[in-house]
Each structure stands twice: as C-alpha cells, then as structure tokens.
Amino acid sequence: MNLTEISKLIIEEAKKQGADNSQVSISRIKNIGTRFGENHITQNVSRNTTEIKLITQIANQIGVFRGTLIEDIPRMVNSALTLSRHSAADKDFPGFVEDQPTYRKAGRNNYQTNVDEISDTIKYLIDQTEVSDAIRTVAGNIHYIQTETVNLNSFDVLAKNTGSKISAVINMAAYSGENESRSSARVAATNLEDLQMDKTAERVAQKAVDGLNQQDMDTGRYETVLGPDAVNALWMFMIQATSAEALITHRSFLKDKIGADIVDKGISVLDATDDLQHYANRRFDIDLVPSEPIKYIDSGVLKSYAYNRRTAGLLGVESNGRNSTGFAGEIPLFQTGVILPGNRSEEDLISAIDDGIYITNLFYNNFVNAPEGTCTGLTKDGLFRIKNGEIIGSLKNFRWMDSILSIFRNAEAANNSVQTSSLFGGGFITPSIKVSSFNLSSKGKH
Amino acid sequence: MEEIVEKVFDLLSNRFGYQLVQLRFVDHKEEIIQYRNGLPYNCGFNENKGVGIRIRMNDAWGFAATDDLSNEGILDAAELSWRTAKASSRVSRKNKIKLSEEKVYDDKFTVKIDKDPFDMNYEEKASIIEETNLATSGDYVKMTLASYRSRDQNINLYTSDGNRIEQRIMYTGVSVMGVAVNAGEIQSRNLQNFKNRGWEAVEEFNPLATAIKVRKELSDLVTIAERCPVNLCGSLILEPYMLGLTIHESTGHPTELDRVLGYEADFAGTSWMTPDKIGTQYGNELVNITQDPSMHDVLGSFKYDDEGVKARPVSIIKNGIFTGYQSDREHASILGEKSSGNSRAENFGNVPIIRMNNMYLETPDQGSDGSFKNIEELIEDTKNGIYALNWKSHSIDDKRLNFQFNTQIGYRIIDGEIKAMLKDVTYQGISPEFWGSTSGLTRESQIYGLPYCGKGSPTMQVGIVSHGGPWTRFEDVRMGI
Numbered sequence: 001m002n003l004t005e006i007s008k009l010i011i012e013e014a015k016k017q018g019a020d021n022s023q024v025s026i027s028r029i030k031n032i033g034t035r036f037g038e039n040h041i042t043q044n045v046s047r048n049t050t051e052i053k054l055i056t057q058i059a060n061q062i063g064v065f066r067g068t069l070i071e072d073i074p075r076m077v078n079s080a081l082t083l084s085r086h087s088a089a090d091k092d093f094p095g096f097v098e099d100q101p102t103y104r105k106a107g108r109n110n111y112q113t114n115v116d117e118i119s120d121t122i123k124y125l126i127d128q129t130e131v132s133d134a135i136r137t138v139a140g141n142i143h144y145i146q147t148e149t150v151n152l153n154s155f156d157v158l159a160k161n162t163g164s165k166i167s168a169v170i171n172m173a174a175y176s177g178e179n180e181s182r183s184s185a186r187v188a189a190t191n192l193e194d195l196q197m198d199k200t201a202e203r204v205a206q207k208a209v210d211g212l213n214q215q216d217m218d219t220g221r222y223e224t225v226l227g228p229d230a231v232n233a234l235w236m237f238m239i240q241a242t243s244a245e246a247l248i249t250h251r252s253f254l255k256d257k258i259g260a261d262i263v264d265k266g267i268s269v270l271d272a273t274d275d276l277q278h279y280a281n282r283r284f285d286i287d288l289v290p291s292e293p294i295k296y297i298d299s300g301v302l303k304s305y306a307y308n309r310r311t312a313g314l315l316g317v318e319s320n321g322r323n324s325t326g327f328a329g330e331i332p333l334f335q336t337g338v339i340l341p342g343n344r345s346e347e348d349l350i351s352a353i354d355d356g357i358y359i360t361n362l363f364y365n366n367f368v369n370a371p372e373g374t375c376t377g378l379t380k381d382g383l384f385r386i387k388n389g390e391i392i393g394s395l396k397n398f399r400w401m402d403s404i405l406s407i408f409r410n411a412e413a414a415n416n417s418v419q420t421s422s423l424f425g426g427g428f429i430t431p432s433i434k435v436s437s438f439n440l441s442s443k444g445k446h
Numbered sequence: 447m448e449e450i451v452e453k454v455f456d457l458l459s460n461r462f463g464y465q466l467v468q469l470r471f472v473d474h475k476e477e478i479i480q481y482r483n484g485l486p487y488n489c490g491f492n493e494n495k496g497v498g499i500r501i502r503m504n505d506a507w508g509f510a511a512t513d514d515l516s517n518e519g520i521l522d523a524a525e526l527s528w529r530t531a532k533a534s535s536r537v538s539r540k541n542k543i544k545l546s547e548e549k550v551y552d553d554k555f556t557v558k559i560d561k562d563p564f565d566m567n568y569e570e571k572a573s574i575i576e577e578t579n580l581a582t583s584g585d586y587v588k589m590t591l592a593s594y595r596s597r598d599q600n601i602n603l604y605t606s607d608g609n610r611i612e613q614r615i616m617y618t619g620v621s622v623m624g625v626a627v628n629a630g631e632i633q634s635r636n637l638q639n640f641k642n643r644g645w646e647a648v649e650e651f652n653p654l655a656t657a658i659k660v661r662k663e664l665s666d667l668v669t670i671a672e673r674c675p676v677n678l679c680g681s682l683i684l685e686p687y688m689l690g691l692t693i694h695e696s697t698g699h700p701t702e703l704d705r706v707l708g709y710e711a712d713f714a715g716t717s718w719m720t721p722d723k724i725g726t727q728y729g730n731e732l733v734n735i736t737q738d739p740s741m742h743d744v745l746g747s748f749k750y751d752d753e754g755v756k757a758r759p760v761s762i763i764k765n766g767i768f769t770g771y772q773s774d775r776e777h778a779s780i781l782g783e784k785s786s787g788n789s790r791a792e793n794f795g796n797v798p799i800i801r802m803n804n805m806y807l808e809t810p811d812q813g814s815d816g817s818f819k820n821i822e823e824l825i826e827d828t829k830n831g832i833y834a835l836n837w838k839s840h841s842i843d844d845k846r847l848n849f850q851f852n853t854q855i856g857y858r859i860i861d862g863e864i865k866a867m868l869k870d871v872t873y874q875g876i877s878p879e880f881w882g883s884t885s886g887l888t889r890e891s892q893i894y895g896l897p898y899c900g901k902g903s904p905t906m907q908v909g910i911v912s913h914g915g916p917w918t919r920f921e922d923v924r925m926g927i
Contacts, residue, residue, distance in 0.1 A: 031795075033905035034534075037709035041534040045905045046510040046526050047795045049496065064490035068513040079491050086568040088576060090486045115526075119533035126537060139711035143904030167904070169712040182711065249589050250625045250632050329480070329488030363715065366839045368852055368927075369870060371632040376850055378843040380715070399841075399848055399874075401927065441927070445847045445876060446718070 003028065003150040004160070006070065010054060011154050013077045019056040019084065023096050023153035025286065026070075027051045030146040034118045037139040039126050046115050056080040057096075060089040094287075094309035094319075098155045101290045103283040104274060110146070111164040111191035118142050118192070125197050129172070134209050140170040140184075142195075143421075151288055159288045165279050167421035168195050171381065174208035180446075181211035181394065184361060184381040186229055188279035188421040207360060211382045211394040216443070219398065223356035224438035225349050225386070228418040231430045233362040235337065236423055237375055237404045238269075242296060242304075243322075244311035245331045246370075253373030253405065257302045263408035265300035266342060271322075271334040272429075279419055279427030280336045289321035296334055308332040326424060335426030342413035342431065349414050349434040351389035357438070358384040358391055368401060376401040378444060397444035410436035447471060450517050451604045454499065454524045459606070461528070463504040463535065466545070466606055470498045470752060471515075472794035473600040477563065479572050480593040481579035486572070487591070496794035499527040505542045506535035507776075511795040545775040546785050548755050550608035555749035557616050558742065559644035563596040566645060574653060575620070581657035582624045585665040589625040592657065594618075594648060595640070595897070599793075601752075609754035617745050617910060618647040619895060622656045626664035633667040633869055635660045635854050637836065640745045640895035640910070663855060671869040674832070674856060674926040681831025681859070681885070682873055682923040683824060686892040688853055689807060690913030691837040694899070696877040697728075697735050698802045698913070700846035701762050702788070703771040705800075707780065713903035715844025718877070719768060721781060728768040729881030732816045735763040737772060739787065739803035744912040745895025746803035748790075753798060755787040762805065766882075774800050792907040799902050807915030810887045820890045821917040826862040827886065832925055833857040833864070834871045850874040850927060872927040875920075886919035 003026045014022035028050050035043040054065045054076060063083030069076050126138050146164040151157075171184035183204045189195045226234065238254075246252035254262065273282050273291040282291050287309045296304045307315070308323030311332055322332040350358060365377030376399060383395045414432040422428045451469055458464050476492040496513035497520055508531025512523040563571065571594060579592035596618040603611045619640025626633050637656050641647040684692060700717040704710055719728075738759040739747045750756055753775050761769045771781070774789035777800065790801040810817035818824040825833060834853040842849040856871035857864045893914035900906055 031905065035709075035712065035904065036537065037711055038539070038707065040539040041506065041537040042704075042709045043797055043799070043902075043905075044506075044508050044530045044534040045797050046508075046530050047512075047905070048523075048526075049511070049513045049795060051494075062486065062489070064488075066490060066492040066494075068494035068496060076493075079493065083489060083491060083568065087486050087489060087572065092485055092487075115530045115533045119537055123537040137708055137711075139708060141712050141904045169903070171711045173708070173711070182716075184712070250627055251634075363844050364841045366841045368839060368850075368872065376839075376841050378841065378848060380844050397843060397848075399843075399850060401850075442848065442850075442874060444843055446843075446845055 007152040021057040021154045027149040032144045035141040058084045094313045096153045109190040137173045172208045176212045183207035186420040214396045227360040251370040264411040268340045269297040270338040272338045285321045285323040291321035306332040337428040339430045341415045346414040346432040356386040398440040399442045401441040402439040466502040468500040468605045471602040476597040501531045503531045504535035506538040509797040546779040552610040554612045556614035557642040561645040563645040578653040586626040587624045591623040626668045628668035631668045671867040674871040676926040678925045683833040686914035703773040703777040718845040729766045732884045734808040737805040751787040751789045753789040801909045804912040883921040888916040891916040
C-alpha cells in the first residue's frame with residue numbers, strides 16, 4: 001500500500017470515529033548520519049522510519065497524534081480523537097486548507113546515496129588530507145536525509161513531495177608545537193557531489209595552518225569581514241525575529257518594523273523556496289499552504305514576516321506558507337535564505353580595511369536581550385587580524401556582544417556565496433559580509 | 447522478543463570481524479498539554495516503538511534503527527547495521543581499542559510512579575494546566591504559557607555479551623512561563639521542574655502557586671526592578687537552578703570524554719579539561735561535584751546505561767581537584783579505565799553516546815569552612831553583591847572556558863541585606879577562575895531536572911539531565927556586562 005492509500009484510510013477512519021475534519025502527514029524517512037573525528041569514523045547511523053502526524057478536529061477541539069504505529073490505524077485515530085473530545089476549545093485554531101492549492105510542479109531533488117558511498121567519501125577526504133605535523137586531525141560529519149511525504153486532509157487537499165538533502169561539516173586541527181589551531185566549514189547541497197568536499201577540505205586545511213600562533217589583541221569595536229559561516233550564525237537571530245511567532249510572544253526586535261530600514265541598503269535577502277539547488281527548497285508548508293519565494297529584506301527594508309495559518313489569523317493577515325515543526329511546537333520561519341551577493345570579492349573587502357578583523361566562525365551565540373536584539377557569542381575556528389588591507393596573522397578568540405541590527409547597519413556583501421545548513425532544519429546561501437563595527441567584548445583563553 | 451534477538455545473534459556471530467551486538471527495543475509514549483494565553487496550544491500525544499541495533503566489528507561501530515518490528519524488519523536492520531559497521535571499519539582508528547570489560551546483568555528496573563499520568567483522566571490534567579496558565583496572566587503579564595509533559599519509555603536491552611535488562615523510565619514535569627510588558631520594558635520568567643516520577647512531580651511543583659509567583663515577580667520586574675549595575679565586581683550568589691546551568695555548561699560538558707578526545711570537534715567543540723589536567727586544581731577546596739544517576743527520582747536517573755553499565759556515583763571534582771570523566775566503554779578504555787556509565791540514547795532511533803545525567807555540587811558539612819545554614823544566612827554574610835536566580839540565556843566557548851550567563855531576576859545585596867530587585871542580570875567568568883572563587887555553600891540544597899540538552903550532531907539527540915546543589919557564593923565576579 002502506498003502512502004496516499006494509507007492516508008486515505010486514516011482520513012476515512014477519523015471520519016468514521018467522529019472527526020469533523022482531519023489532516024494527516026506521513027513521511028518515509030531514510031536518514032544516514034556519519035561522523036568522524038581524529039581521522040576515523042566514530043559514529044555511523046542508518047535510520048529508516050515512517051512518521052505520522054494526525055490532527056483531528058471536533059468543532060474547535062483539536063487532537064494531535066504523532067508516532068510510528070502505522071499498522072494499527074483505528075488505535076492511532078482514537079488517540080487523536082480522544083484528545084479532541086477532551087480538550088478545551090481552541091478558538092485560535094485556523095482550520096485546514098479547504099480548497100486544493102496549486103503548488104509549483106518541481107519539488108526537491110531526489111538524490112539517492114548509501115552508507116558505503118558516504119563512508120568512502122570520508123575515507124577519501126581523510127586519505128587526501130595531508131595529515132602531517134601541521135594538520136594532525138580531521139573531524140566532521142555528513143548527514144543525508146531522503147523523505148517521501150504525503151499530506152492529505154478531509155477536504156481532499158493533497159500535497160506530496162519526495163526529496164533529499166545533504167550537509168557536511170569539516171573540522172581540522174593544525175599544530176605547531178603545543179599551539180593548536182582549528183578551522184571548520186559547513187556546506188549543504190542536494191547531492192553529495194555538490195558538497196565539493198575536496199575543495200572545502202583544502203580551504204579548511206589552509207585556514208587551520210594560517211590560524212597557528214594566535215596573538216593577543218585589545219577588546220573593542222573593529223571593522224570586520226564575516227565569513228559565510230559567521231554570517232549564517234548571526235542571521236539566525238534575524239530568522240527568529242522575522243517569525244510571526246516571535247511577534248506574538250514579544251520576543252522580536254523587529255516588531256512594527258515592516259517598511260523600515262533595518263540593515264544596510266546594500267543587503268537584500270530572499271527566502272528562495274523555489275530554488276531547486278537550495279538545501280531547504282519546498283513547495284508548501286506543513287499547513288499545506290503554498291510556499292512562494294519572498295524577498296523579505298529588499299535593499300535594507302523589511303518587507304515581510306514569516307507566517308503560518310495560526311499566527312496569520314491572530315495578526316489579521318494571510319499566511320505566506322512558512323510553517324515548520326520546531327522544538328517547542330509549530331513555528332513559521334524563513335528557512336530557505338539567500339543573501340544576495342555583492343560585486344566585490346572577499347579579498348577586495350579585506351583589502352579595503354586598514355585596521356580590522358576577519359571572523360570565520362561564531363559559536364554558542366545567544367540572545368542577551370531578545371526584544372532589544374542584543375546578542376552574544378564567541379569566535380571559533382579561525383579569527384584573523386587585518387592590517388592595511390591584508391591578513392597579517394591569527395588571533396586568540398574573543399567573546400562578542402552587540403546589537404544584531406547595528407552589526408548589519410553598515411554592511412557590504414561579497415560575491416562568494418556558500419550554501420550551509422542552519423538551525424531549525426533550514427539552509428542558507430550567503431556571501432561574506434564586511435561590517436563597519438563589530439564589538440569584541442571580552443578576551444577568551446585560547 | 448527473545449526469539450528474534452537470538453536470531454540476530456545467530457545471524458552475525460560467525461561473521462568475520464564480528465565482536466558485539468546490542469539491541470535496544472524502545473516503546474515510547476509522550477503526552478504534552480500546553481495552554482497559551484488561556485487556550486490549548488500545541489497539545490499532543492506521541493507514540494512510537496522500534497529497535498536500534500548497534501554492532502561492533504573490526505573495532506568499528508555501525509548502527510541501524512527501524513520501526514518495522516516484524517522479524518523480517520529486524521533482520522533487515524541487523525544487516526544494515528552490519529553493512530554500516532563494515533563501512534566504518536574501512537575508516538577506522540589506527541590504534542585499535544578494546545571496549546572496557548564490564549559486568550553483565552539480567553535485571554528489571556522501574557522508576558517510582560505513584561500516579562501514572564497516562565492512566566489519569568485527560569480533563570483533570572488539562573484543567574490544572576489551564577488554571578495554571580490563567581493564574582499567570584494579569585497585571586502587566588501579556589503572554590503566558592503553561593506546559594506539562596510526561597514521557598514513558600520501556601527499554602529492553604539485549605547484548606551479545608550477556609545483558610538482559612528491562613527498564614521503565616518515566617519523567618514528568620511542568621513549566622510556567624510569562625512575558626510582562628510595560629512602557630517599552632519586556633521581561634520574561636520561566637520556572638520549571640521535571641523528575642523521573644509520575645504526576646506526583648507536577649503536584650510537588652505546585653504549578654498554581656508557581657503561576658502566582660511568576661505573575662507577581664514579572665509585574666515587579668517591569669515596574670520597580672532596577673537594571674543590573676554595570677561592570678560590578680563583587681559577590682555573586684546563585685540559587686540551585688542557576689547553579690545547575692553553570693555546572694552543566696562549565697563542568698558537565700567539558701568532562702564528557704568523547705568531547706575531550708576530539709570526537710565532538712565538528713559541532714560542540716573540544717575541552718580544556720584534557721587528561722593531563724586530571725589531578726590538578728579545577729576550583730577551590732569547597733568544590734565537590736559528583737554525578738550520580740543512581741539517585742532516585744531525579745531526571746536523568748536510571749539503573750543501567752544503554753551499554754548495560756550499572757549506574758553509580760562518580761566524583762568529577764573532589765575538594766577542588768579534577769578527578770574523573772563521564773565516559774562509555776569505548777572512550778573509558780582509551781584511558782585504561784572502566785566506563786562511568788554515561789552511555790545513553792534518546793530513543794530507539796538514536797545511537798548511544800556519552801550524556802550527562804545527574805550532576806550536582808555537594809553540600810558542605812556543618813561547621814566546615816564556607817558552610818552556611820541557608821540562603822538567608824549566606825546573604826547576611828555578603829557585603830557587596832548580587833543574588834541571581836533562574837537562567838534566561840547562556841553562552842560558553844568551544845573549550846568551555848569563557849562563559850556569560852543571564853538570569854531572569856536578581857537582587858542587589860549591600861551589607862548583608864537585599865536592597866533592590868534587579869532585571870537583566872548578567873555575569874561572566876572563566877571556568878576554573880570562577881570555581882576557584884567559591885566562598886560559601888548552604889547546607890540546604892535542591893536538584894532540578896531539565897529535559898533539553900542537545901548533543902550528537904548530525905543525528906541530534908535531546909538528553910534529560912538534573913543539576914543543582916546548595917545556594918552558592920562566588921567572589922570577584924564580573925557582573926552587569
């Protein structure tokens with residue numbers, strides 16, 4: 001029985017057991033996660049599961065079942081309906097999509113791979129890396145997910161998708177005597193070849209060696225070039241703040257900012273759901289609302305928040321199809337980010353700085369004050385000093401603390417876009433960005 | 447179950463390179479009831495079951511999981527796990543490592559459950575959460591969320607070296623959260639506790655009283671609280687919950703042996719607490735930090751870990767000296783030690799990895815240096831400082847040295863008295879310097895459970911942990927960042 005047939009059985013069973021309306025999502029998921037450290041594979045995980053989410057509605061009373069028990073449909077339906085019958089009315093429940101939307105025809109790529117191919121790629125990577133006195137250890141991971149999903153509701157709205165995505169991290173440690181320098185990079189794509197592991201590894205190895213013999217420097221504000229991984233890390237705060245959920249919970253520093261200049265006019269950002277090469281491309285969200293591309297920051301001006309049906313209903317607007325499954329429930333997010341590249345190369349941006357820094361990665365970044373947009377975190381895996389337009393050496397790590405909007409208020413994007421995976425299951429294509437002021441607030445110890 | 451387990455053992459046992467197989471069957475159910483601003487929000491019931499099969503061959507690991515529990519499905523998963531282990535073995539460690547030798551057990555264990563939440567009437571549970579949520583709102587509180595969660599896992603572990611262990615691990619708890627808004631000022635408060643118990647954990651937490659406290663404190667935070675003094679250097683007193691976060695980040699993670707040895711470098715980072723630091727000073731003599739998953743009721747407790755190693759107390763810091771790591775059979779063996787019993791997996795689909803469980807700061811003896819009866823006595827003894835409660839945000843570097851934490855609420859202490867409520871309290875430190883400045887511990891203590899520790903990229907897992915200890919004072923701390 002295929003997933004569409006199973007979905008129909010579930011919807012019929014829900015009606016038979018008394019649901020006014022219902023919606024089911026079934027996903028067959030193949031998941032391979034291979035992790036390596038100290039030049040060998042340390043974890044190799046293959047997981048094949050079928051996951052179901054069923055929402056049942058009786059009047060405004062909602063029940064939700066999640067699980068894997070596909071063989072016992074009546075019991076699964078009963079679990080959801082028991083919650084519907086005994087729950088209080090949820091007057092904010094937006095209901096299900098009732099008319100079949102027209103989704104874009106092309107979905108994600110459906111690339112197939114297996115644990116042997118992934119492990120062999122890692123073997124090649126480790127073998128090719130010149131593990132020497134300089135690069136002593138290679139670490140990282142490759143993560144492949146292939147899903148076949150069918151969504152169906154009692155209004156016969158059907159949304160199907162089959163797709164795959166793959167991401168990787170490479171981390172290398174170089175040594176000079178007792179001095180250690182680590183460098184890392186994240187990459188994401190829709191197939192293994194496009195990850196360009198060789199090229200990424202070369203870049204990481206060179207940065208690790210360049211990062212040796214870190215010097216001290218004073219804390220303070222510096223003109224800064226942020227590498228793609230660092231931009232990705234900082235942009236997570238913008239993604240959280242553009243979620244309509246953050247507006248409702250009073251956690252957004254972008255509340256009431258639609259139409260306002262929030263960042264440099266040279267910065268434009270797309271949520272490119274239709275880009276088939278994007279790691280997180282999609283045609284519809286988990287509400288079954290079409291996910292059309294949106295330029296949510298246009299020349300520095302905030303144009304849109306990310307809505308799902310619930311938050312759109314509460315805020316009196318239409319959903320733009322951005323609902324996703326978050327850690328603490330559903331949350332609308334711009335997950336298919338693309339910061340449009342600029343005209344100059346990263347080298348050009350560095351050469352334009354007289355006295356500044358180059359940050360490759362940021363680590364454990366978190367809000368200090370979410371409604372104000374003040375954040376903190378640390379530099380990691382490569383921090384470099386720029387003097388008179390050139391990188392002259394590496395630096396010990398610092399804690400940073402700054403207003404996220406002030407960081408990007410005076411900014412210029414380079415033309416070197418890289419695709420990375422990001423938190424919340426999304427992906428991000430971003431160039432390096434030069435900012436006029438970045439606050440290093442305290443010194444690290446390494 | 448026994449029959450298919452034997453079939454898996456038979457399938458693999460004569461293969462070249464075979465060393466060990468561990469089958470872990472998990473029957474998982476979970477219930478979430480939440481109310482936001484008076485309405486049900488993201489409630490749900492989750493039920494799944496499956497098996498994770500971990501194989502060691504040629505000194506390399508493979509793991510495969512399936513929710514197809516037919517004999518055919520399990521045998522297919524075993525074949526996939528074998529293939530995965532074989533693939534790993536082509537990129538295996540140069541210096542072969544044998545797993546630490548451990549006793550095997552045939553045993554059953556269940557956490558103590560007085561009132562099984564899954565047997566209770568749904569409306570009874572929902573009405574308490576709704577009432578809690580409603581009680582949080584009012585005054586300046588504009589957004590409220592009350593959340594109850596219970597998870598019940600029956601875990602059957604079979605290993606080819608002889609373990610036959612059945613454990614029922616249930617945890618239950620509740621959180622009460624609110625956001626207050628007044629004249630552009632926004633403050634949040636979130637109090638919670640989870641235990642390896644049944645519904646009685648919710649009753650013990652007293653959610654309704656907690657809601658009233660949250661509402662009152664939030665209103666005070668946006669009306670009368672003063673901003674934390676900038677660049678204050680003085681005494682910092684942490685209550686057990688905030689102390690728990692500090693232990694988690696600055697002691698817990700850097701003493702996970704997989705991380706220390708470089709196997710978390712791709713995500714979580716490495717650690718400054720390398721093996722050459724064993725036996726050296728971590729804090730001062732007041733600091734005794736222990737992990738003990740055998741402690742009853744606390745979140746993260748169990749009788750056996752997911753390799754069958756029996757839970758026991760392990761000293762991490764003794765009188766300020768760094769004494770030991772959290773480990774599993776593979777990583778302990780690298781140091782020539784026994785496993786500390788920290789191998790845990792979130793569900794059937796997750797591979798066991800080194801996880802924190804219950805790690806806490808020990809209370810002092812009466813009459814010993816730095817020993818105080820309770821928080822009141824500790825405040826009376828404090829000249830210039832801040833009493834900080836409940837974490838709001840946290841950040842620490844990849845070696846776990848430089849940290850900066852925010853708390854939800856604080857109190858200014860001058861000459862032994864509380865002078866003002868504070869908002870936006872931040873403090874920063876370097877782990878060994880911070881623990882080296884410990885100056886006072888109460889003989890009263892508390893342990894809190896938190897079911898939210900992420901680790902194990904790329905197939906991320908959420909761990910359940912407990913932390914706490916006495917109300918604890920530190921000196922010369924940089925606050926008001």
